[in-house]
Structures are given as C-alpha cells and as structure tokens.
Amino acid sequence: MSEIIELCRRAREASYALAAASRATKDAALHAMAAALRANADRIVTANAHDVTAAREAGTPESTVDRLALDRGRVDAMAAGLEQLAGLVDPVGEVVRGYTLPNGLELRQVRVPFGVVGIIYEARPNVTADAAGICLKSGNAVLLRGSSSAASSNAEIVAVLRDAVVEAGLPADVIQGVPGDRAAVKELMQARGLVDVLIPRGGAGLIRTVVSESTVPVIETGVGNCHVYVDADADLDLALTILLNSKTQRPSVCNAAESLLVHATVADEFLAAALPALADAGVTVHGDDKVVALGKDVVPATDEDHAAEYNSLDLSAAVVDSLDGAVEHIRKYSSGHTDAIITRSQAASRRFVQAVDSAAVVVNASTRFTDGGEYGFGAEIGISTQKLHARGPMGLPEMTSTKYVVIGEGQIRT
Amino acid sequence: MSEIIELCRRAREASYALAAASRATKDAALHAMAAALRANADRIVTANAHDVTAAREAGTPESTVDRLALDRGRVDAMAAGLEQLAGLVDPVGEVVRGYTLPNGLELRQVRVPFGVVGIIYEARPNVTADAAGICLKSGNAVLLRGSSSAASSNAEIVAVLRDAVVEAGLPADVIQGVPGDRAAVKELMQARGLVDVLIPRGGAGLIRTVVSESTVPVIETGVGNCHVYVDADADLDLALTILLNSKTQRPSVCNAAESLLVHATVADEFLAAALPALADAGVTVHGDDKVVALGKDVVPATDEDHAAEYNSLDLSAAVVDSLDGAVEHIRKYSSGHTDAIITRSQAASRRFVQAVDSAAVVVNASTRFTDGGEYGFGAEIGISTQKLHARGPMGLPEMTSTKYVVIGEGQIRT
Incomplete structure (x- = not known):
C-alpha cells in the first residue's frame, strides 16, 4: 500500500472517533x-524562518515572503482563531428537516461530517491551523497539503496540533500533513472512496489542476471577476463610493471588483466624476471605446480585460445600453462570484437579482461583503464558486453532509 | 462548434427564460x-414498437423488453406523473436562511435552478418524461441521453414535450435529446461550464463510467447493498417480518436488502426460523461458516457475496459478535445506501444510527422505504449515494443550487 493510501486509511479510521465526539470534546x-x-510559538517561528530564508534565496517576491512569514503575533492570531471556533455552534446533529410519515415512521434529515476532507492550498501557513480547526469542529478528519515553500512551517504546526488533539482524547490522525512530491498529490486527488471531498484554496491554476485531475469530488473556491453595474436610476454619489470601496479597499482579494458597467444614460455624468476619482486612487481603467472617449488615461480594453481577475489596481469598464445589456455582459464574463447593481429602482434591482446567476448578487453595497466573517458565519473555509453542494462563503454547516434517520416500530412496505 | 456544444449552448440560453418563469407558467x-x-399516445406507442421489435431481434431478455415497452396505459401514467409535479411546491425562490447583518445589510440565501442538467439513463423510456418534468419544475433546462435501445421512443417523447412547452410560452430548448454515438456522450461529460450537473441513472457500470470520465460535476445515484442487522435485543418476529419485506417485496430495486447480519446471542434462534422462511420465499442465502452450520440450503459466502448488490432473490448473511462487529462489517461492505437495525434497545439504536454512515439509517423498519415517494417528496430524480450536495432520495429542492442576495443602502467595508 502506498504511503498516501495508508495516510487516507488512517484518516478514515480516525474519522469514526471524531464523528462520534461530542461538541464538548471537540x-x-x-x-x-x-x-x-x-x-x-518559538518552535514554529524557528521552523518558519527556514522557509523564509529558502524563499528569499529562491528570489521569491517580498510580498509573497510576507504572506509566508510568521512571528509570535501571527501564531497568536492562529490560536485565537481556534478559540473562536470553539465558541461556534456544532453543525453535526442539526436536524435539517423532520416529520412523521403517514405510516408512523419518524423521518429526520440530520447533519453528519463528510468523513475525510483534503485541503490543497498555497503559501500562508496560517491556513494549516484554520483548516484543521474548521475540519475538527465539523467532525472531519483532514489531510493538509500546503505549499512546498511552507513545508517546514506546516510540518511543525501539524506536529503541534496532533499532540494537542491526543491530549484532548482524540486520535492524532484526525489531522495529518500530506508529504511527498506531485505524484503524491495526484494520488490524493485519485483517492475516491477514501477521501470524501477535496477543497483547493489558491490561484486559478491550482484550482484548475485539482478540478481536472481529481476523481474525488471537489469544491471549487475563490476565483472572482466581480462586477459593479451602475444603473440608469443609480444615486451616482452612492455608486462612486461603492465602486471605490469595491475596487480599492483590498484589491488583492477575490471579492474586490474587477469590472465596471455603466448604463449609457448616466455614463457621461458618472464617468466624469468616477474616472478622475479612480485615477486619484491609483486605479488603471481598461475601457471600451465609449469609456476611452470619456477619460484621458483610459487604456483600451481587450476581451481578456473584461474576463480578467486582476487582483491589482486595474479595472475593466464598459458602457451598456440597458440593464439587459449589463446582464448579458455579466453572463459572458463573470466568474459567478459577486456582482452588484447600484440603483434606486425596485424593478431594476428585482430583475438584476433574478437574472444574474452568481454566488452573491448585491444591491447598493460593496462587493467586498462576500465573506464568511461578514455574513456572520464565524469561520470560513473558502468561497465556493460552484453550484453543487455549497455556493458562496462556506462556514461549518457547508463542511457537512446529511443522512436520513428513519425510526419505526415494524413498518414494512406493501 | 460541435453538435453537442451547440446543444449545450442552446440549453444554457433557454435556461435563462425558464429560471425567470413563474410557478404558474411552469x-x-x-x-x-x-x-x-x-x-x-398512438404516435409514441408506434415509435416504441420499433424499439421493442429491434430489441427482440437482438435477443434482448424478455424482462428487459418489458421495461422498454410502452402501451397507452404506461403513456397515461407518464402524463399523470407530470400532472402530479404541477401540484408540488416550486423550490425556486425558497429562502433557505435570511437575516439582517449588524451593518444593516439584508442577507438572504435563496434557492435557484442549477441551469443546465444532463441526465444519462438506461432502458425505461418513462424516465424521459419524468426527468423532463422534474427539471422543468425545478427551473432547469435538461439534456436527456437515454439508452440507444429506446432511441425511437425517446425521440418521439422529446418531440411531443418540446411542442408542448412552446405552447406554454417557454423555449423548446429547455428539453433536448442528446443524439449521436459514445463520442457525443463523452463530449457531454466534458462540457464543464456549459452543463452544471450530470446525473447518471442506471447500473453500476454506467455510473462508474460517468464518474470517471466527467469533468462536469456528477451526482451518483442508486447502487444499494443494503443491510438488515438483527441485534441481540431484537424482537425476533418483528425482525423476520422486516427481513422478508426488505429482501423479497421487490428484489430488483436498490433499496432491497442484500445482506443480513445477526448478533451471535440470537443467531441460533433467529436463523432457525429465518432460514426456512427465506427458503420458502425462494431466497438463496450465501452465509458465513456460522450461518452455513445452521441451515441445510445455505451456500458458503465469498467476500464478493458480502459486497454484492444482487438485485435478485439472493442474500448474503453473517453472524457478528457485537453491535460494533455489525458496524465494522457494514463499514467494510455497505454501499452507503440504506442500512437497518432491528432492536428494542435505545442504546443500541442510538449507537447504530451514529456509527453507520449511510444515506439512510433505519431502526425497526424495512429498508424498502428509502424512496422519494415514501419520504413524501412527491417526485424523485434518483437516490444519491454520495455525500456532496444531496444524499438519499432527491426531490425538487435537491435539483437546485442557492445564491446569496444582499440588499443594502450604500454599505461599504472599512
């Protein structure tokens, strides 16, 4: 048996004890x-220093090194995240629906853990503790495969966490790191039946690889080409405030706006104020012909621009002739993460909400709110951009399956 | 563009109108x-006669021909099924959760259609109408790929249904048959982004093929190696009644029992009554050593027997030393469909329900109840044996995704 299969089997075995554990134990x-x-903390920071040194020697950009680096403060924040999880309601055992059938059978649909969850992620070693905590609270054994650039940090964190769960009376194997090369990861992705779900967290390339190479079911997360559509009936001051917040408050994240659409009847007035304000904020606008004609620093947009998730201070922009034109543009280019309309019209907001098929559809607010913390979930394992199982921010309930429990007193079918 | 891709695109386009349609229109x-x-009906029965003749000429077993054959009565039953769907609640628009965030944002999680659903199925042409109806009611455009042995019947049914939806003001392309050879089906399975979910309905071979060859997300349905476990504290008369019903009431279906487990302390007494009763009912028992020793007609069981979904009057049987032994056997061999315990003990039932991780866990009742109709869903597209998205009988709500609708008045993130 290969090392990876052996790892998966140990996780499955450990998952039984974890699934049966009370909230108090977890x-x-x-x-x-x-x-x-x-x-x-000192042990972890020391291990992390090896990763940081190696990254610098390999010429890694300083912004990436910063994501990788841990100090006592960051370790403390990881610990605080785990304590916060302890305060959240246990999703396992929640009765999703329940009633008595005409023949007297009592039917309940109850939340249960998936069993074994694999997380494949990049860079930040804090994900190791976060993901381990969320999986533990939701009753799932976890296989953690972080970036090789964070291997020392992750190995140390996993070792510390494994010792701690044993102290609490749970098997160490509810938390395991996945060692080995790309072939090992490939084997993990093919461990259908041993691993119940894989969640990739990282860039579009990682997600594409996991989706195409896995036979284990995958939950896709996080690619965001989010739109802000300024309707004919928009309050234009409000629209500008929301646009600037959506684009510039934290440009590197998936819920930042990447595309602006403006209704033709307000395009002149809105863009006359918006283009200088965007320029002041350091934003480069990639516009269609109409937008280019209205601003001196606008770069002509290609088809790739309209589809891009920049994750930077860039914004594609287009003028549309109607709300339906905006919907059509969004259907063509959106990644289905978060799309917003700014309007005072009840009819326009209703139509936009119905027609735009994204994980989050927002009226008169920033796209930046699509987040498990903002939604009040208390924890987030990622933001699903697929339609199966979970869509949008995933909290603890999204880390569970259900089963039907049927209680009778001798009922048979006739 | 290939014919299949063109078909998928037309389905996507048509899905927009269907997603916006009111319940009244649907x-x-x-x-x-x-x-x-x-x-x-006459047109459909005539087309079906071609399929039946071809099947007989190809030497198809008469039981399979019977599944394929349509008469006016069966067509009428298909029509009645569609009328019943019209009476069910529309899942689209249901608010799954909703509250107001501290910053005043109104958050709602709302059921929406998947968009485009592909159904790949075998034999029975009535599935064509059933699946089309369930997809239409849940707001999904459907691509129907039936068995080539039912090609004439399915083509006729699809043509009739397409004309009817146009009459009701919906695009014909919300219902489409998928023509072509295996390469066409392969293309359908790879149409990620164009098809939102694939549901295979049929034997284990079909399901394995779809799962392994698809990049489109799949919902697995229907393989059932269901267990009946007779506990030490069982009412043995009740246990025998339930066992016989679970095994013999309809042996060809996925929720029929395939495996019997008996606690050692009641094995002699229970099997002394059960083995003759099973033999009288025409059931061949494939038993472990202990069962073989207790019955004269018991065939020795192999490992394959314990894992088998017979779909026939065969039953594997084993004696276990404890409830935990039963759980262990079920974890090893069950397909995760439906497993039952017969017991008077509250503690045993609680432990079994917690430890057995199947779509349905049953206490003191027949395994045969795992069914959308029996559960009161009013319609069923299949029984999911996977943990992601839906598990157990899938009704209309299981044919939807959700989106978050967030309504504000200018909220930005700070």
Whole structure:
C-alpha cells in the first residue's frame, strides 16, 4: 500500500472517533490546539524562518515572503482563531428537516461530517491551523497539503496540533500533513472512496489542476471577476463610493471588483466624476471605446480585460445600453462570484437579482461583503464558486453532509 | 462548434427564460406536456414498437423488453406523473436562511435552478418524461441521453414535450435529446461550464463510467447493498417480518436488502426460523461458516457475496459478535445506501444510527422505504449515494443550487 493510501486509511479510521465526539470534546481539543500553538510559538517561528530564508534565496517576491512569514503575533492570531471556533455552534446533529410519515415512521434529515476532507492550498501557513480547526469542529478528519515553500512551517504546526488533539482524547490522525512530491498529490486527488471531498484554496491554476485531475469530488473556491453595474436610476454619489470601496479597499482579494458597467444614460455624468476619482486612487481603467472617449488615461480594453481577475489596481469598464445589456455582459464574463447593481429602482434591482446567476448578487453595497466573517458565519473555509453542494462563503454547516434517520416500530412496505 | 456544444449552448440560453418563469407558467407547461403525451399516445406507442421489435431481434431478455415497452396505459401514467409535479411546491425562490447583518445589510440565501442538467439513463423510456418534468419544475433546462435501445421512443417523447412547452410560452430548448454515438456522450461529460450537473441513472457500470470520465460535476445515484442487522435485543418476529419485506417485496430495486447480519446471542434462534422462511420465499442465502452450520440450503459466502448488490432473490448473511462487529462489517461492505437495525434497545439504536454512515439509517423498519415517494417528496430524480450536495432520495429542492442576495443602502467595508 502506498504511503498516501495508508495516510487516507488512517484518516478514515480516525474519522469514526471524531464523528462520534461530542461538541464538548471537540471544543476542548480546539482549546488544547490553541494553547499548544502559543506554547510552541518559538518552535514554529524557528521552523518558519527556514522557509523564509529558502524563499528569499529562491528570489521569491517580498510580498509573497510576507504572506509566508510568521512571528509570535501571527501564531497568536492562529490560536485565537481556534478559540473562536470553539465558541461556534456544532453543525453535526442539526436536524435539517423532520416529520412523521403517514405510516408512523419518524423521518429526520440530520447533519453528519463528510468523513475525510483534503485541503490543497498555497503559501500562508496560517491556513494549516484554520483548516484543521474548521475540519475538527465539523467532525472531519483532514489531510493538509500546503505549499512546498511552507513545508517546514506546516510540518511543525501539524506536529503541534496532533499532540494537542491526543491530549484532548482524540486520535492524532484526525489531522495529518500530506508529504511527498506531485505524484503524491495526484494520488490524493485519485483517492475516491477514501477521501470524501477535496477543497483547493489558491490561484486559478491550482484550482484548475485539482478540478481536472481529481476523481474525488471537489469544491471549487475563490476565483472572482466581480462586477459593479451602475444603473440608469443609480444615486451616482452612492455608486462612486461603492465602486471605490469595491475596487480599492483590498484589491488583492477575490471579492474586490474587477469590472465596471455603466448604463449609457448616466455614463457621461458618472464617468466624469468616477474616472478622475479612480485615477486619484491609483486605479488603471481598461475601457471600451465609449469609456476611452470619456477619460484621458483610459487604456483600451481587450476581451481578456473584461474576463480578467486582476487582483491589482486595474479595472475593466464598459458602457451598456440597458440593464439587459449589463446582464448579458455579466453572463459572458463573470466568474459567478459577486456582482452588484447600484440603483434606486425596485424593478431594476428585482430583475438584476433574478437574472444574474452568481454566488452573491448585491444591491447598493460593496462587493467586498462576500465573506464568511461578514455574513456572520464565524469561520470560513473558502468561497465556493460552484453550484453543487455549497455556493458562496462556506462556514461549518457547508463542511457537512446529511443522512436520513428513519425510526419505526415494524413498518414494512406493501 | 460541435453538435453537442451547440446543444449545450442552446440549453444554457433557454435556461435563462425558464429560471425567470413563474410557478404558474411552469405548471401550465407541465399540464400541456401531460395533455400532449395523452393526445400523441398512438404516435409514441408506434415509435416504441420499433424499439421493442429491434430489441427482440437482438435477443434482448424478455424482462428487459418489458421495461422498454410502452402501451397507452404506461403513456397515461407518464402524463399523470407530470400532472402530479404541477401540484408540488416550486423550490425556486425558497429562502433557505435570511437575516439582517449588524451593518444593516439584508442577507438572504435563496434557492435557484442549477441551469443546465444532463441526465444519462438506461432502458425505461418513462424516465424521459419524468426527468423532463422534474427539471422543468425545478427551473432547469435538461439534456436527456437515454439508452440507444429506446432511441425511437425517446425521440418521439422529446418531440411531443418540446411542442408542448412552446405552447406554454417557454423555449423548446429547455428539453433536448442528446443524439449521436459514445463520442457525443463523452463530449457531454466534458462540457464543464456549459452543463452544471450530470446525473447518471442506471447500473453500476454506467455510473462508474460517468464518474470517471466527467469533468462536469456528477451526482451518483442508486447502487444499494443494503443491510438488515438483527441485534441481540431484537424482537425476533418483528425482525423476520422486516427481513422478508426488505429482501423479497421487490428484489430488483436498490433499496432491497442484500445482506443480513445477526448478533451471535440470537443467531441460533433467529436463523432457525429465518432460514426456512427465506427458503420458502425462494431466497438463496450465501452465509458465513456460522450461518452455513445452521441451515441445510445455505451456500458458503465469498467476500464478493458480502459486497454484492444482487438485485435478485439472493442474500448474503453473517453472524457478528457485537453491535460494533455489525458496524465494522457494514463499514467494510455497505454501499452507503440504506442500512437497518432491528432492536428494542435505545442504546443500541442510538449507537447504530451514529456509527453507520449511510444515506439512510433505519431502526425497526424495512429498508424498502428509502424512496422519494415514501419520504413524501412527491417526485424523485434518483437516490444519491454520495455525500456532496444531496444524499438519499432527491426531490425538487435537491435539483437546485442557492445564491446569496444582499440588499443594502450604500454599505461599504472599512
């Protein structure tokens, strides 16, 4: 048996004890994990220093090195995240629906853990603790495959967390790191039946690879080409405030706006104010012919621009003749993450909400709110941009399946 | 552009109108579809006669020919099924959760159609009308790929249904048959982004092919190796009644029992009554050593027997030393469809329900109840044996995704 298959089997075996664990046991484990991170902060920071040195030697950009680097403060934040998880409601056991059938059978649909979850992620080592915590609270054994650039940090964090869960009376194998090369990851992606779901967290390339190479079911996360559409009936001051916030408040994240659409009847007035304001904020606008004609610093947009997730201070922009024109543009280019309309019209907002098929459709607010924390979930494993199982920010309930429990007193079918 | 891609694009385009259609429009379409099936019953029966003749000429077993054959009565039953769908609640628009965030944003999670659904199925041409109806009611455009042995029947049914939806004001392309050879089906399975979900309905071979060859997300349905476990604390008369019903009431279906487990302390007494009763009912028992020792007609069971979905009057049987032994056996061999315990013990039932991770876990009742109709769903597209998205019988809500609708008045993130 290969090392990866052996790992998966151990995770499956450990998952049975975790699935049966009470909330009290799981919360005790989360507190033990947090305490262990704090107690071993020096060990973790030292291991991380190896990764940081290696990254710098390999010529990694300083912004990426910053994402990789841990200090005591960041380790403390990881611990605090685990303690926060302990305060959240346990999704396992929640009765999703329940009633008594005409023949007296009592039917309940109950949340249960998936069993074994694989997380494949890039860079930030804090994901190791976050994902381990979310999986533990939702009753799932987890296989963690981080970036090779964070291998020392992740190995240390996993070792610390494994010791802590054992202290709390759970098997160490509910948390495991996945070692090995790309072939090992490939084997993980093919471990259908042993791994219940894979969640890739990272760039579009990583997600594409996992989706195309996995036979294990995958939940896609995180690619965001989010639109802000300024309707004919928009409050234009409000529209500009929302656009600037959506684009510039944190340009590197998936819920930042990447595309602006403006209704033709307000395009002159809105863009006369918006283009200088965007320029002041350091934003480069890639516009269609109409937008180019209205602003001196606008770069002509290609088809790729309209489809791009820049993750930078760039914005594609187009003028549309109607709300339906905006919907058509969004259907063509949106990644289905978050799309917003700015309007005072009830009819326009209703039509936009119905017609735009994205994980989040927003009226008169920033696209930046699509986030498990903002939605009040208390924890987030990622933002699903697929339609199956979970869509939008995924909290603890999204990390569960369900089963039907049917209680009778001898009922048979006739 | 290939014919299949063109078909998918037309389905996507048509899906927009269907997603926006009111329940009244969809119900009118379902009634029009039912009326059209009845009005064109002769045409459909004639087309079916070609398939039946070809099947007989190819030496198809008479039981399979019976599944394929349509008469006016069966066409009428298809029509009645569509009328029943019209009476069900529309899942689209249901608010799954909703609240107001601290910043005043109104958040709602709302059911929306998937968009485009592909159904790949075998034999019975009635699935063509059933699946078309369920997809239409849940707001999804459907691509129907039936068995080539039912090609004439399916083509005629699809033509009749397409005309009917147009009458009701919906685009014909919300219902399409998928023509062509295996290469066409392969293309359908690879149409990620154009098709939102594929649902295979048929034997284990079909399901394995679709799962392994698709990049489109798949919902697995229907393989059932269901267990009946007779606990030490079972009412043995009740256990025998339930066992016989689970095994013999309809042996060819996925929720029929295929495996019997008996606790050692009641094995002698229970099997002394059960083995003759099973033999009287025509059931061949494939038992482990202990079962073989207790019955004269028991065939020794192989590992394959314990894993088998017989779909026939065969039953594997084993004696276990404890409830945990039963759980372990089920974890090893069950297909995760439906597993039942017969017991008077509250503790045993609680432990079994917690530890057995199947779509349905049953206490003191027949396995045969795992069914959308029995569960009160009013319609069923299949029984999911996977953990992602839907598990167990899938009704109309399971044929939807959700989106978050966020309504504000200028909220930005700070």
